[in-house]
Amino acid sequence: MFKKLSRFINFVNDVRSKQRDSNKPSPDNVSYAGNGQSLHESLDENSQRIKKALGKSDDIIIRKFNFGVKHQTKALICFIDGLGDKNLILEYVVKSLMVNIHITNPHGNLVDKRNMFNDIKDNILSIVEATEVKNMDESIDTILSGNTLLLIDGCTQGFSVSAKGGERRSIQQPETEVVIRGSREAFVETLRVNTSLIRKIIKNPNLIFETLVVGKQTRTDVCIAYIQGIANDKVVQEVRDRINRIDTDVILESGYIEQFIEDNPLSPFATIGNSERPDKVSAKLLEGRVAILCGGTPIVLTVPYTFVESLQVPEDYYSRPYLTNFIRILRVLALFITLTLPALYISLTTFHQEMIPTVLLVTFAAAREGIPFPVLIETLISEIIFQFIRESGIRMPKAVGTAVSIVGTLVIGQAAVQAGIIGAPMVIITALSAITSFILPSIYDALIILKFLMIFISSAFGLFGVIVGMFCILAHMCSLRTFGTPYMAPLAPINWSDLKDSVFRFPLWIMKNRPKAITWKKSSRQSSKQMPNKPDKKKGGKNY
Numbered sequence: 001m002f003k004k005l006s007r008f009i010n011f012v013n014d015v016r017s018k019q020r021d022s023n024k025p026s027p028d029n030v031s032y033a034g035n036g037q038s039l040h041e042s043l044d045e046n047s048q049r050i051k052k053a054l055g056k057s058d059d060i061i062i063r064k065f066n067f068g069v070k071h072q073t074k075a076l077i078c079f080i081d082g083l084g085d086k087n088l089i090l091e092y093v094v095k096s097l098m099v100n101i102h103i104t105n106p107h108g109n110l111v112d113k114r115n116m117f118n119d120i121k122d123n124i125l126s127i128v129e130a131t132e133v134k135n136m137d138e139s140i141d142t143i144l145s146g147n148t149l150l151l152i153d154g155c156t157q158g159f160s161v162s163a164k165g166g167e168r169r170s171i172q173q174p175e176t177e178v179v180i181r182g183s184r185e186a187f188v189e190t191l192r193v194n195t196s197l198i199r200k201i202i203k204n205p206n207l208i209f210e211t212l213v214v215g216k217q218t219r220t221d222v223c224i225a226y227i228q229g230i231a232n233d234k235v236v237q238e239v240r241d242r243i244n245r246i247d248t249d250v251i252l253e254s255g256y257i258e259q260f261i262e263d264n265p266l267s268p269f270a271t272i273g274n275s276e277r278p279d280k281v282s283a284k285l286l287e288g289r290v291a292i293l294c295g296g297t298p299i300v301l302t303v304p305y306t307f308v309e310s311l312q313v314p315e316d317y318y319s320r321p322y323l324t325n326f327i328r329i330l331r332v333l334a335l336f337i338t339l340t341l342p343a344l345y346i347s348l349t350t351f352h353q354e355m356i357p358t359v360l361l362v363t364f365a366a367a368r369e370g371i372p373f374p375v376l377i378e379t380l381i382s383e384i385i386f387q388f389i390r391e392s393g394i395r396m397p398k399a400v401g402t403a404v405s406i407v408g409t410l411v412i413g414q415a416a417v418q419a420g421i422i423g424a425p426m427v428i429i430t431a432l433s434a435i436t437s438f439i440l441p442s443i444y445d446a447l448i449i450l451k452f453l454m455i456f457i458s459s460a461f462g463l464f465g466v467i468v469g470m471f472c473i474l475a476h477m478c479s480l481r482t483f484g485t486p487y488m489a490p491l492a493p494i495n496w497s498d499l500k501d502s503v504f505r506f507p508l509w510i511m512k513n514r515p516k517a518i519t520w521k522k523s524s525r526q527s528s529k530q531m532p533n534k535p536d537k538k539k540g541g542k543n544y
Contacts, residue, residue, distance in 0.1 A: 037136045043074050043153035046136075050078055050149075053140050060143070067097040074153040083146035085165025093150060093161055096124050117155045129162035144219060171197070174276050176441065179315040183279045187298035191221050194293050194300065197278040198225060202285065206230075212243055215251035221295040222257060225281075230288050232520050235483050239290050239303060254294040254301050264480050268446040271482035273305035280314045288519035290483075304485035304518060307477060308502045310442040311335075316505055325504045332503060334436035338447050339473075341433045342383065343458035343466050345425070346375050351462030367423040376459040378422050382430040383452070385412060390434075489517035507531075 040046050047062065054060050059081045067073055077093060097120070121130065133139050133149070134157055142149045142160040150159035171193070174186040187194045195209050206228040214222045222243060226236050242261040251257060258272045259265065275281055276298045281291050284302045292301040311331045316324045348356055349364060356364065371378060389412070413431075416422050437447055450473060457465040480487035490498030498515050500506040509530035514523045 039133070039135060039139065039151070039156050039158055041154055041156055043076055043151060046139075046151050046158075047076055049136055050139065050143075053136065054143070063094075065094060065098065076151045077148055078143055078151075079148040079163070080143060080146065082166050083164060084148050085163050088163040088165065089148050089161075093125065093148065093163065117152060117157055120152065121159070125159070125161070131160045133158045133160050141219070145221075168193070177275060177277050177280070177314070179313065179318075181318045182314050183277065185278055186276045187278060187300055189296050189298055191223055191293055191295040194278075194298070195223060195225070198282055198285070198291070201278060201282040202227070207285070210240070212240075214243060214246050214257070215248060217249040218251050220251040222251070223293040223295075225285060225291040225293060227285055227288075230286065230514070230519065230523060231290055232288060232518075234520075235304065236290055238483055239292065243292070251294070253297045254292065254299045257292060257294060258301055263482055267476070267480060268449045269307070269443065269477065269480060269487070270446070271303075271305055271480060271487060273302040273309055273442070274299050275302065276300070277314060283314070283317070286525070287514050288523065304482040305487075306482065306485065306489050306517070307443075307487055308489075308491070310440055311503065312501075312505075317508070321505050321507050328503055328505065331439055334439040335443075335447070338433050338437040338440070339451055340454060340466060340470070341429055342379050342451065343454035343469075344463075345429050346379055346455060347458040347462040347466055349375050350459065355463075364423075364425055367425050370420045371423055372420070373422075376455070378426050379430075379455055382416075382422050382426050383455075385416070386430055386434050387448075484520075485517050490515070 037049070040049070043064070047064070050062065060078065061081050061084070062076065062078045064074060064076050067075060075097060077089060079089065121132075130150075133142055138160070139149050139151075139158055142158075146164045146166070148161040148163045150161055152158070168190050169188050171185050171188055173184045185197060187197065191211075199207065204227060208224075208226055208228050210224040212222045212224070214220050224236070224239055224243070239261070243257065246257070246260045248256075248260070254274065258270075258274070261272070263271050273284070275284075281300050281302060285291055289302050289304060292303070294301075311328055316328070349368075353361060368375075368378075373381070413427050417424050417427060433451070437444055437451075440447065454466060454469050457469045461468070478486070478488050478492045486493060489495060490502055495516055497513060498517055500511045501515070509526075509532065512524060512526050512528050512530070514525050
């Protein structure tokens with residue numbers, strides 16, 4: 001009885017939630033300005049509607065002018081000062097209309113207002129991109145997106161002219177993903193510049209960019225990028241559906257989108273990748289992933305995102321695999337040091353002193369002589385002081401931040417040891433775990449949170465708590481999924497073919513297939529006979 005009642009309540013709640021969702025207006029179709037009104041034939045009426053919709057903002061430029069036969073035809077242009085290029089508008093819109101005194105059709109006859117719109121579109125406007133707008137909502141959206149609106153008296157259609165300008169940041173070197181060998185280009189805040197950087201690398205007609213508008217107030221342009229035929233269609237559709245479900249007023253950065261579409265919002269591990277490097281994003285697209293570009297930010301999201309990607313950097317593929325594999329092993333070691341070193345120190349010095357060599361134990365005891373706090377409090381003080389120094393070094397101006405970090409590390413650390421607040425071994429452990437945490441910036445947030453969790457567990461249960469905590473973290477990571485892909489792929493579940501590029505990287509001529517966990521199919525990207533060989537004299541080879 002109770003089961004049937006529970007099922008009925010759940011069914012009613014589902015029906016009500018679906019009704020609420022169906023009654024919500026889509027963020028992409030919100031009639032926020034013109035209420036869906038069609039453009040009026042009267043230019044003055046349209047001008048009044050635009051002024052009413054946009055208010056009395058000083059950066060809205062509205063200019064009326066006359067053109068055509070005896071300058072009897074009136075027109076209006078409207079754009080936002082700072083977003084529109086005034087030179088382009090004057091040269092290719094205003095002058096193009098005013099120079100043509102007689103508006104004619106291809107046969108040289110005068111046209112009336114009914115055919116004027118098509119005549120201007122086909123024969124007069126010399127701008128590259130000019131699309132048609134039919135109602136007031138599209139007109140307001142044209143202005144707010146940085147384009148120029150052109151309206152003609154007597155026409156119930158208008159032009160959305162692409163004449164964007166304004167100040168924009170030039171393409172510079174990446175700041176967060178620095179490499180010794182590789183591209184020196186990074187994404188910028190302009191969406192079309194970012195898509196062109198990807199298009200410059202992937203010259204493939206199957207590279208698709210789909211633009212959506214998210215945010216009822218900000219109206220932010222969000223672009224989905226994928227390679228048709230390589231990316232899984234189900235993943236592309238899932239990305240599209242999740243972005244379309246976002247119903248919010250504000251999207252200021254790609255991090256907003258990440259928090260709305262991720263699979264596991266309560267997990268400390270990010271299941272959506274991000275990068276500011278076009279070559280890295282292009283490589284992920286070529287493996288079958290989907291990229292999400294957001295206007296106003298140089299950070300591009302990529303899905304699906306697996307754990308092994310946090311151990312990889314673009315430079316791994318630009319050099320030979322021997323040193324690369326050694327560095328990846330160091331990254332794995334850095335992961336365990338960051339996560340467990342403070343916890344191991346607490347558990348060994350508090351519960352398992354017999355496991356420490358005698359000479360080292362005497363050294364630890366001598367260093368902690370006079371310390372008034374237990375090991376847990378000493379560790380927390382040291383870790384929190386480091387987080388203070390790190391945060392101040394990041395937020396301060398670059399020149400001052402470097403000085404603050406150096407002075408804070410040297411002076412505060414030495415003074416704390418001499419004052420007997422913390423011991424010298426604790427300073428070494430904190431510094432070592434801090435240095436290794438910077439080696440894995442993509443999962444830095446998760447490592448810091450889990451490191452403090454391991455510190456508390458080890459202070460209560462010792463080495464047993466450390467081992468159980470590591471197993472719990474591993475089990476949690478294995479349970480995560482990212483857009484249908486296991487987070488720990490290809491390690492769990494194990495996929496032998498994808499292990500060629502996981503903790504170890506095989507030579508490029510061996511990795512002939514794309515990751516199966518991403519594309520869900522064996523998709524060949526190169527032939528199997530790619531191993532370089534020296535010339536064979538028997539087959540006509542020569543020694544150079």
